[in-house]
Amino acid sequence: MDIYTVIKKRRDVRSWFDDRVIPENVIAKILMAAHYAPSVGFSQPWNFIMIKDISTRNKIKNLVIEKRKEFESNLSEEKKSLFSDIKIEGIMESYMNIAVTCDFERSGPDIIGRSTIKETSEYSAVLAIENMWLAARSENIGIGWISFFNPEDVKKILKIPENIKLVAYLAMGYLKEEHDIPELQEKKWKDRMQLEDLIFSEKWNNKPDGQLIKSIKNTYL
Amino acid sequence: MDIYTVIKKRRDVRSWFDDRVIPENVIAKILMAAHYAPSVGFSQPWNFIMIKDISTRNKIKNLVIEKRKEFESNLSEEKKSLFSDIKIEGIMESYMNIAVTCDFERSGPDIIGRSTIKETSEYSAVLAIENMWLAARSENIGIGWISFFNPEDVKKILKIPENIKLVAYLAMGYLKEEHDIPELQEKKWKDRMQLEDLIFSEKWNNKPDGQLIKSIKNTYL
Numbered sequence: 001m002d003i004y005t006v007i008k009k010r011r012d013v014r015s016w017f018d019d020r021v022i023p024e025n026v027i028a029k030i031l032m033a034a035h036y037a038p039s040v041g042f043s044q045p046w047n048f049i050m051i052k053d054i055s056t057r058n059k060i061k062n063l064v065i066e067k068r069k070e071f072e073s074n075l076s077e078e079k080k081s082l083f084s085d086i087k088i089e090g091i092m093e094s095y096m097n098i099a100v101t102c103d104f105e106r107s108g109p110d111i112i113g114r115s116t117i118k119e120t121s122e123y124s125a126v127l128a129i130e131n132m133w134l135a136a137r138s139e140n141i142g143i144g145w146i147s148f149f150n151p152e153d154v155k156k157i158l159k160i161p162e163n164i165k166l167v168a169y170l171a172m173g174y175l176k177e178e179h180d181i182p183e184l185q186e187k188k189w190k191d192r193m194q195l196e197d198l199i200f201s202e203k204w205n206n207k208p209d210g211q212l213i214k215s216i217k218n219t220y221l
Numbered sequence: 222m223d224i225y226t227v228i229k230k231r232r233d234v235r236s237w238f239d240d241r242v243i244p245e246n247v248i249a250k251i252l253m254a255a256h257y258a259p260s261v262g263f264s265q266p267w268n269f270i271m272i273k274d275i276s277t278r279n280k281i282k283n284l285v286i287e288k289r290k291e292f293e294s295n296l297s298e299e300k301k302s303l304f305s306d307i308k309i310e311g312i313m314e315s316y317m318n319i320a321v322t323c324d325f326e327r328s329g330p331d332i333i334g335r336s337t338i339k340e341t342s343e344y345s346a347v348l349a350i351e352n353m354w355l356a357a358r359s360e361n362i363g364i365g366w367i368s369f370f371n372p373e374d375v376k377k378i379l380k381i382p383e384n385i386k387l388v389a390y391l392a393m394g395y396l397k398e399e400h401d402i403p404e405l406q407e408k409k410w411k412d413r414m415q416l417e418d419l420i421f422s423e424k425w426n427n428k429p430d431g432q433l434i435k436s437i438k439n440t441y442l
Contacts, residue, residue, distance in 0.1 A: 200268060200271070
């Protein structure tokens with residue numbers, strides 16, 4: 001699938017999974033796409049834990065349910081009503097879950113480009129996640145990123161050592177529906193912003209010239 | 222260009238830029254690809270500052286030169302000799318630079334999925350960077366991520382407010398050469414790891430079954 005088509009069709013999926021089996025050669029391709037991501041000093045600090053076990057998933061789902069309640073209790077009445085209709089995870093409905101971690105010591109201690117900015121290690125794992133997300137979408141497989149938990153609780157469940165950072169917990173499965181816009185936009189939580197309002201020239205807050213603004217307004221994915 | 226081809230051909234570019242003009246409609250497409258990245262709670266926390274000005278770039282290049290010296294002085298003699306041959310930035314040789322920032326307050330205070338993990342905001346900007354990187358590559362344009370500086374020094378030069386985080390500083394330009402493997406691998410700094418060693422099943426350190434390992438070994442991008 002063409003890169004721009006994949007980027008346009010990729011969604012953060014919660015509600016649109018089915019549980020059809022993903023063949024192992026397809027899983028291998030998606031993981032290999034992740035592994036070809038850029039990483040600071042070519043350190044490749046990522047690991048991928050694939051989770052199918054129902055009782056493990058149930059434990060993590062329970063953490064999410066608790067944090068959802070906490071978040072909901074702090075919302076205004078209007079937002080509470082909008083939020084009640086929004087699904088925040090597809091842990092059980094997806095075919096499998098994938099935890100992505102970052103090992104700050106991998107390829108160390110002399111990691112080119114890391115001495116000044118430690119976060120570049122975990123950023124590398126995030127770049128790998130986007131590769132995985134796009135590769136999956138090209139296989140008609142959706143991914144959803146779930147973050148309604150204390151990462152330390154998930155690390156305990158998955159036996160992840162203290163010095164390893166949990167960067168993301170993902171649900172992955174074949175798509176039963178295609179949606180043109182993000183679920184949070186469909187449900188009136190938040191609109192897509194105008195790209196031209198987010199671009200500056202030479203320094204912060206300095207608007208780019210009219211020609212680029214015009215090009216942006218004429219660009220649709 | 223097909224998604225897997227782009228992922229395979231994408232490199233972190235320092236040495237292979239030329240300074241041909243990138244048309245504004247191509248820049249617009251690449252930025253739009255970034256803007257279509259996933260973001261926590263659809264918060265879209267990113268801004269993109271496009272830098273062409275030579276004196277601004279020179280100031281940032283000088284920061285990099287200083288930090289390179291610092292890094293080099295801590296290396297063993299053997300690594301120093303390898304490192305001396307490695308270029309770490311293409312700030313001046315590229316057509317333009319792009320700073321990518323994260324605004325933690327954007328779309329707040331009630332950002333779905335952010336209450337538990339604050340870093341998901343800056344991770345969103347990183348996902349956008351990978352979209353940009355891949356879209357650029359499909360246009361025969363390379364990107365290099367530069368991190369040899371104290372981010373606060375770059376923020377001052379670009380007048381980025383205190384509450385905004387500088388996530389990345391990128392150089393972007395047309396490619397004059399295609400390389401099959403990363404520059405750090407070519408220069409014998411670091412090899413690509415075996416993906417099968419980075420995959421676990423159900424929990425940390427638990428090896429996946431033989432069928433998946435076999436599939437991974439048979440997968441080439």
